[in-house]
Amino acid sequence: MRRNLIVPIFFAVIVASGLAHPVQGQALSGEEVWRFGVGDPIVAVALSQDGLYGAVTTEERVYLYDRNGTLLWSYPVSQSRSVAISSEGERIVTGGDHLLLFDRKGNVIWRYRPESRIQGVAIAADGRTICAGAGTGLRVFSLDDGQTTANASWSFDTGDPVGSVSIDGDGSSAVAGSDSGNIYFFGGDGRLLWDYRTGSHGVRVAVSHDGSTVAAASPQRVTFLLNQNGRILWKSSTQERITDVSISGDGSTLVLASGGISIFNRDGEIVWTYATDEEIRCVSTSSNVTHILAGALDGAVSAFRVQPEVLPAGMPETPPPDPAFTAEPSQTSAAPTQGQTTPQQGMALSPATLITVGACLAAMAWRRKKQGQGRSRVHVQ
Numbered sequence: 001m002r003r004n005l006i007v008p009i010f011f012a013v014i015v016a017s018g019l020a021h022p023v024q025g026q027a028l029s030g031e032e033v034w035r036f037g038v039g040d041p042i043v044a045v046a047l048s049q050d051g052l053y054g055a056v057t058t059e060e061r062v063y064l065y066d067r068n069g070t071l072l073w074s075y076p077v078s079q080s081r082s083v084a085i086s087s088e089g090e091r092i093v094t095g096g097d098h099l100l101l102f103d104r105k106g107n108v109i110w111r112y113r114p115e116s117r118i119q120g121v122a123i124a125a126d127g128r129t130i131c132a133g134a135g136t137g138l139r140v141f142s143l144d145d146g147q148t149t150a151n152a153s154w155s156f157d158t159g160d161p162v163g164s165v166s167i168d169g170d171g172s173s174a175v176a177g178s179d180s181g182n183i184y185f186f187g188g189d190g191r192l193l194w195d196y197r198t199g200s201h202g203v204r205v206a207v208s209h210d211g212s213t214v215a216a217a218s219p220q221r222v223t224f225l226l227n228q229n230g231r232i233l234w235k236s237s238t239q240e241r242i243t244d245v246s247i248s249g250d251g252s253t254l255v256l257a258s259g260g261i262s263i264f265n266r267d268g269e270i271v272w273t274y275a276t277d278e279e280i281r282c283v284s285t286s287s288n289v290t291h292i293l294a295g296a297l298d299g300a301v302s303a304f305r306v307q308p309e310v311l312p313a314g315m316p317e318t319p320p321p322d323p324a325f326t327a328e329p330s331q332t333s334a335a336p337t338q339g340q341t342t343p344q345q346g347m348a349l350s351p352a353t354l355i356t357v358g359a360c361l362a363a364m365a366w367r368r369k370k371q372g373q374g375r376s377r378v379h380v381q
Helices: 002-020 351-376
Strands: 028-037 044-047 053-057 061-066 071-076 082-085 091-095 099-103 108-112 118-123 129-134 137-142 151-157 162-167 173-178 182-187 192-197 204-207 213-218 222-227 232-237 244-247 253-258 260-265 270-274 280-285 291-296 300-308
Touching (some): 044 291, 053 091, 061 300, 091 129, 099 129, 118 173, 137 162, 222 253
Parallel strands (some): 118 162
Antiparallel strands (some): 028 300, 044 053, 053 061, 129 137, 162 173, 173 182, 213 222, 244 253, 280 291, 291 300
16 A cells, blocks of 8 residues: 555645746736826835835825725825835835835834935835935935934945935845946945946846845846846846836846836746836836736826736646847956856756655655565565
8 A cells, every 4th residue: 555655645746846836937917906096197116025005106295005005195295206115014215305214104203304316215124224325325224113313324425326226125235226327236234245237327226025136127128137146147128118127025026117017037038018008107016926016107006916827728838938038148347256047947846846756756666676575585385
């Protein structure tokens, strides 16, 4: 009886692995779940990591919505350019003529007046580390519970106008994108670890929650994906001008605003697109890319729900490679200490699954060997 259990267990492991680790390139499907208009062009949106809260800003007002599209509060701002939200929506920060930090109820916890207008803001998952880009400088603040003022942790002058910033979940790395197209990657202590020259202008940047992956997109219709050491994983050209980029918590999925919405997997394949007559200007995704928040030039705020697409029987799961996808050598000015990360396309089984399968095969071989030894000891009387 034990022998008969090995083969079923072997196949059960394979089936379970396929469910837990879908094949790269699997298509997604999405639907709009709510939409509201605020009357003025949307300049930035930010969705909490859990997808339960969404912050939206125009140049003159910041808004906070819950997952059902209910407006929780709004607050007047001056020349706002960017907005960010902590992991569970406990704190919201917006930047323009002022840097304003709100709690979830809309109370202003702290404000800061910079010398130059703030173009980009970011906030760590716990809401205690805030990153702001103004002029050619990047400044990071720390704020403890109960404080009404923030301490400047570090600052850095890139000598290059900063238009976009991003920070990982625990604040251990920060990224800045400049008007000249350079990407700057900093450690948690403010050291510049590397920079990358994209050759494009006005790049938007996003770093994954785990800090493993950096995405950048330019109005010149080019998207870049790099690892944490500054090695280029791929770059891809699009037909439309790209105005914003967001990335999943593990760096496996990119969401682009390019008139509509496009989702790329880590291999540079497009897995979902959304076309609209409105011009979508900015996007933000939850950590697992099950929810997307988008803002349009006509003032429309839209929320989408995304999930894996169930294909008809017999249809291939992996689409053909995108002809626009190209791998590029690194252009970082600081040489990374580790080797280049190579995308794994079409990976269906995880390493843990392969080990388990190997163990099953070894068990089958051992069982057969023992049975053979038993038969050799049987004598005919």
